[in-house]
Amino acid sequence: MTDDDTIVVIGAGITGLTAAHTLSAQGRRVTLLDAADRVGGRILSSPFAGHMVDCGADAFLARVPDAVELCRELGLDHLLTSPASSSAHVWTAGALRRLPAGLVLGVPTDLEALGDSGIISADGLARAAEDLDRTEWPEGEPGPDPEGADDRSVGDLVRSRLGDEVFERLVAPLLSGVNAGDADVLSLATGAAQLAAAARREPSLIRSLRQQQEAARASGADPQAPVFAGLPGGTQMLTDTLRAELERRGGDLRLGVAATGLRHEGHRWMIDTTEGTLPAAAVVLALPAAPSARLLAPHAPEGAAELARLEYASVAMITLAVRRADLACDLDGSGFLVALTDRLPALTACSWASSKWAHLADPDIAVLRVSAGRHGDTAALALDDTALTEAIAADLTTTMGLDGPLLEVRITRWDDALPQFRPGHLGRVRALRAELDAGPPGLVVAGAAHDGLGIPSCVRQARNAVQHLAEQGF
Ligand SMILES: Cc1cc2nc3c(=O)[nH]c(=O)nc-3n(C[C@H](O)[C@H](O)[C@H](O)COP(=O)(O)OP(=O)(O)OC[C@H]3O[C@@H](n4cnc5c(N)ncnc54)[C@H](O)[C@@H]3O)c2cc1C
Incomplete structure (x- = not known):
């Protein structure tokens, strides 16, 4: 195999990692680039209150097969766990209601x-x-x-x-x-x-x-089968394992390297990066909409212009440890959502992580994962960490009767993290792919900006992108 056979995957979130892993497992020479200095993109786990607690995604749909199958392929399936409690509440009319x-x-x-x-x-x-x-x-x-x-x-x-x-x-x-x-x-x-x-x-x-x-x-489906699955070491176990598998197979991982341009010359793609130009036989773009649209603009101008219009919501995940005894509610469930009619100043949802997951259970300490910020309302996100923490604590007092100190706080700000799909989105994605297919072969797109967000959707899109390249002879 020569350098000309290399397939370059741009973006090392769950989509790009899965695409790179799938290609390298097929014996392909792969280079995976990410502008950040770590893999995982929107997936991140870190120690909190003595456990690994997710800063973003903490679960994935188990009733669609893609993510669970990937875990099986990576030998992680024996670790998969389902929420200990799946019944949620909604905050409405002054109470948490199941x-x-x-x-x-x-x-x-x-x-x-x-x-x-x-x-x-x-x-x-x-x-x-x-x-x-x-x-x-x-x-x-x-x-x-x-x-x-x-x-x-x-x-x-x-x-x-x-x-x-x-x-x-x-x-x-x-x-x-x-x-x-x-x-x-x-x-x-x-x-x-x-x-x-x-x-x-x-x-x-x-x-x-x-x-x-x-x-x-x-059809024999178990109605009680868990809807979600998670990994006790945090969702980052999945992205870390994909990285390890890629490196074990000799995949070339380049972190801190951003793609800045994409040209087609002769029979090759040339990727301009912050560290020089890389040739590739084929390219998988697994990026958020804005950088993807910039790279695609010369090759699919109409689709790229539509992609550039895709809006994103920014959110913050505030992880807190409090004494269970300081809460006026019994934490019997996985957490709560907030009705549109009963919005709170800062909190938009709260996951009772230590009740939801057996591996985070603690008789004395409750770990809460609180979300703030939504598309079109960034008032809470404009607060500095101290003010945001105070606002969240006040909302927890309103909803859960919190009356005591915050023992530990971690704030993770996810800017432009969640795509906002407007009606007709899938038609626009289809048109983008058709525009790419009409041009030189070997350029495919995948990831949350396209067929939908969430880990299973991203895994499926990565597999489909690899399959599409194979159909084009790569
Ligand atoms: C707070 C939060 C909670 C969530 N909870 C869940 C959940 O419980 N379950 C679930 O299934 N999903 C959840 N999601 C959604 C899920 O995490 C995402 O849909 C998914 O991780 C997106 O993966 P991706 O590979 O498409 O993109 P990303 O993870 O965004 O990866 C894109 C990568 O591209 C890189 N990049 C950007 N520009 C360039 C460039 N020019 N050159 C090179 N690299 C570049 C970025 O650094 C990044 O690493 C959550 C998301 C958030 C933010």
């Missing part, structure tokens, strides 16, 4: 449980129940095209089918907990594909979701 059983991305399928939860009013419950009477699709439907052409927002669908209360107290908090954004303008196809599929199948969203659940049961 989410009812049967929610699918916040959409209720068990209206009795919803009524008992106290989360929505009698009128809100009656409005949600109207969905069950629907025998015809509302005008302008059936539903969105999942590929993006007729996509619309999650708010548009859920408000019209089940009313504002279900949307504002259940669906929007759950989805905002994932992308720190506004579910009223979130692409249904990208951000809530399961709801998009359900809305297309049946005029009643609740009936359609119940049918999905029944079909899953009939």
Whole structure:
């Protein structure tokens, strides 16, 4: 193999690491670049209160296979653990209220449980129940095209089918907990594909979701199977193991090296970097939208311009240790979300990490992972660390009755971290890929900016990118 065979992967987040690992496991010569001085991108774990505690992602969906399969391939599957407690709460009407059983991305399928939860009013419950009477699709439907052409927002669908209360107290908090954004303008196809599929199948969203659940049961799926999985050493175990595997196979990892330009010359790609120019047979771009769009602009001008318009939310993750005895609530669950109608000054969600994960359990100390900041509202993020900590402590007093000192605090600021997918996003991604395919072969894109955020989606996109290169003969 010559240098001309090298495939260069740009960006060493979970996407780029997975692509580089997959290529090197196939015997390809790989160079992996990252502008930062570490691998992992948006994934980071560090010691806190005597444990490894994640500063970002702490779990990944287990019901879609991609991330779990990658763990198996890396020999990490025996370590996988599921949350000790998965039942969450929502802060609404002055109290933490347990989410009812049967929610699918916040959409209720068990209206009795919803009524008992106290989360929505009698009128809100009656409005949600109207969905069950629907025998015809509302005008302008059936539903969105999942590929993006007729996509619309999650708010548009859920408000019209089940009313504002279900949307504002259940669906929007759950989805905002994932992308720190506004579910009223979130692409249904990208951000809530399961709801998009359900809305297309049946005029009643609740009936359609119940049918999905029944079909899953009939196919032998365990309804109690955990939705999420995590790694006791922190999610960074996954990215560290990918790095180690890549290096073990002789992959060339270059940290602190940013790609600044991308040209096609003869039959090769030339990558300009902060440390000189690298030739490559093919290139995988696994970057956030802005740097990716800059590199793509000469090769796919229209797609790059659309990608450059993708907005991101910045968030902060404030990890705290407090005495359990200083809390007025019993921490029976995985944490809480905040209803749109009951916003707090700083806190947007709180994970009860030491209850959620058995490996973080402690009889005396509670570890809390609190999120602040959302797309379009950066007031909390503008505070310095001291003021942000005070604001979060005040919100914990309001919600959980915190009355005591913060024993340990860690603040991780994630700037421009979470892409905000607007309706039609997947159509724009498809057009970008078509534009690239019409040009010289050997340039592919993958990662959270494209088919959706989250670890399983990024792993799947990395695999697809490698597969696409193989189909092009690389
Ligand atoms: C606070 C938080 C909590 C989250 N929680 C979860 C969760 O619980 N479960 C879940 O599944 N997902 C979660 N996510 C989402 C998930 O972490 C991301 O979707 C995923 O890690 C993105 O990976 P990526 O490879 O696409 O991009 P990134 O991780 O952003 O990696 C891109 C890499 O490109 C590098 N780069 C940028 N410009 C250049 C350049 N010019 N040249 C070279 N390198 C460059 C960057 O340094 C970075 O390392 C969370 C995200 C955040 C921020």
